Amino acid sequence: MLKIENMGISINEKQIIHNITCTVNKGKFIGIIGPNGSGKSTMLKVIYRHLKQTEGIVTLHEKEIWETPPKELAQQIAVVSQETPLLFDFTVKDLVLMGRTPYKKWLSTDNTEDYQIVEECMALADVSYLADRTLYELSGGEKKRVMLARALAQKAEILVLDEPTNHLDIEHQLQMMDLVKDLPITILAALHDLNLAAAYCDELLVMKNGTIYASGPPQQVLTAENLQYVFRVNAEISTNPFTNKLHLFFYTK
Ligand SMILES: Nc1ncnc2c1ncn2[C@@H]1O[C@H](COP(=O)(O)OP(=O)(O)OP(=O)(O)O)[C@@H](O)[C@H]1O
Numbered sequence: 001m002l003k004i005e006n007m008g009i010s011i012n013e014k015q016i017i018h019n020i021t022c023t024v025n026k027g028k029f030i031g032i033i034g035p036n037g038s039g040k041s042t043m044l045k046v047i048y049r050h051l052k053q054t055e056g057i058v059t060l061h062e063k064e065i066w067e068t069p070p071k072e073l074a075q076q077i078a079v080v081s082q083e084t085p086l087l088f089d090f091t092v093k094d095l096v097l098m099g100r101t102p103y104k105k106w107l108s109t110d111n112t113e114d115y116q117i118v119e120e121c122m123a124l125a126d127v128s129y130l131a132d133r134t135l136y137e138l139s140g141g142e143k144k145r146v147m148l149a150r151a152l153a154q155k156a157e158i159l160v161l162d163e164p165t166n167h168l169d170i171e172h173q174l175q176m177m178d179l180v181k182d183l184p185i186t187i188l189a190a191l192h193d194l195n196l197a198a199a200y201c202d203e204l205l206v207m208k209n210g211t212i213y214a215s216g217p218p219q220q221v222l223t224a225e226n227l228q229y230v231f232r233v234n235a236e237i238s239t240n241p242f243t244n245k246l247h248l249f250f251y252t253k
Contacts, residue, residue, distance in 0.1 A: 001023060001024065001025060001026060001060075001061065001062075002023070002024040002047070002058070002059070002060050002158060002186070002188075003022075003023050003024075003057075003058070003059045003060075003062075004020050004021060004022050004023075004024075004047075004056070004057075004058050005021050005056050005057050005058075005059075006019060006020070006021055006055060006056035006057075007019075007020040007021070007043075007046060007053045007055060007056035007057070007058055008020065008053060008054060008055035008056055009042060009046060009051060009052075009053050009054050009055070010054045010055075011051075015210065016039060016042050016210055017039040017042050017043055017046075017210040017211065018055070018210055018211055019211050019212075020043060020056070020211060020212055021056075021212075022205060022212060022215060024158075024186060024188060025186075026157070026186055027184065027185065027186055028186055028187070028202045028203060029180070029181055029186075029187040029189070029200060029201050029202045029203075030186070030187065030188050030189070030201060030202065030203050030204070030205060031189055031190075031191045031197040031200070031201035031203070031204045031205070031218075032044070032188065032189065032190045032191070032204075032205045032207060033190075033191055033192075033194060033197050033204055033205070033206055033207070034206055034207030034208055034213075034230065035208065035230065035231055035232075038207040038208050038209065038210065039207050039209075039210040039211070040162075040190035040207055041082065041162050041190060042210075043207070044079075044081075044160050044162050044188065044190055045081075046058060047065075047077070047160055047188065048077050048079045048081075048160050049065055049066065049070075049073060049077075050081075052066060060073075060076055060077070060158075065077075071102050072102075074101070074102035074154060074156070075102045075103065075154070075155070075156060076156055076157055076158060077156050077157075077158045077159075077160060078099070078151035078152070078154035078155075078156035078158070078159050078160070079151060079159075079160045079161075079162075080144070080147045080148050080151045080159075080160070080161045080162065080164055081147075081160075081162045082162045082163055082166070084135065084143050084147065085147075087135055089134060089136070090134060090135060091131065091132050091133065091134055092122070092127055092130045092131050092132070092133055092134075092135070092138075092146050092149075093118060093122070093131040093132065095135060095146055095150055096118045096121055096122055096127075096146065096149045096150045096153050097110060097114060097115075097118050097153070098150060098153075099117075099118075099121070099149075099150040099151065099152070099153025099154040100114045100117065100118070100153055100154075102154060103155075117153050117155070118149075118153055121149045121150075121152040121153040122149045124149065124152055124179055125145045125146070125148045125149035125152065125179070126145060126172070126175060127142065127145045127146050127149050130142060130146065139167075140167035141167040141168045141169060141172055143167075144164070144166070144167050144168060145168075145172065145176070148161075148164070148176065148179075152183075156185070157185050157186060158185065158186045158187075158188065159180065159183065159185055159186070159187050159188070160188045160189075161180065161187065161188070161189040161190070162189075162190050163190055163191065163192060164176055164177075164180070164189055164191075165177065165191070165193060165196060166192070173193075173196065177196055177199070177200045180200075181200050189201075194222065194227075194248055195240075195246075195247055195248055197218065197222075198218040198222055198245060198246040198247070198248060199240070199243060199245040199246070199247075201218060202217065203215065203216060203217055203218075204216065204217070204218055204221050204222070206221050206226065206230055208229075208230045213226070213229075213230055214226055214230075218246050219246060222235075222237065222246060222248060223237070224236070224237060227248070227250075233250045233251070233252055234250065234251050234252065234253075235248050235249065235250050235251075236248070236249040236250075236251075
């Protein structure tokens with residue numbers, strides 16, 4: 001269980017996020033939504049230890065994440081961030097294999113199991129056909145899927161995704177969401193597409209001005225009133241006739 005208590009972070013004396021308290025239960029798909037600049041990425045960066053909180057604590061299995069050795073944490077939390085690493089000369093296969101690093105001892109070589117996991121994760125992320133290409137030769141969406149394959153190869157119990165569907169065409173957006181939804185692990189994803197968030201997430205954290213404004217199942221938090229207050233748009237709440245999931249229509253006037 002991931003627990004965040006009174007967490008906040010200030011950068012150069014500017015408070016970016018504050019008073020974040022939430023518990024993420026095992027196996028749940030948690031969506032983080034909120035307008036631009038509301039603090040979604042910053043909150044995720046603290047969770048995957050890219051930034052250190054200046055207030056409060058973040059624990060995984062009751063242990064403060066900053067007390068966990070990096071290798072051990074990498075076995076527990078995998079990330080697909082918004083940035084692509086500058087590893088342009090590596091082939092896709094090699095990049096995905098890097099996901100196995102947290103399981104390696106000093107100077108140990110990759111084994112059959114590692115290669116099997118790499119093949120399996122490339123297939124899941126639909127990038128097997130790119131295996132021998134370098135990152136430099138890929139489109140934005142292809143890179144995103146390669147980064148997902150690498151994160152999957154990490155076999156972590158929590159997968160953090162910062163705008164995972166950004167750059168993806170509609171087929172790959174749905175494929176990505178279907179894939180992560182079916183994983184037997186905890187997912188924490190910052191999402192801009194509120195209809196995807198409504199359709200796939202078990203719970204949503206709605207952020208505004210650096211803190212959590214509302215949280216709960218999509219039906220509970222995606223109300224016209226909340227959407228007007230948080231996103232400053234009008235919304236008609238409906239149901240997708242094909243999936244039976246919540247569907248939102250937006251308008252401004
Ligand atoms: N390193 C930094 N130094 C100063 N301010 C920062 C830094 N990183 C983020 N911020 C500011 O913190 C706020 C929250 O940023 P963050 O990237 O977390 O928002 P977000 O909700 O993910 O936004 P978006 O939807 O646009 O990706 C923004 O106002 C941003 O300008």
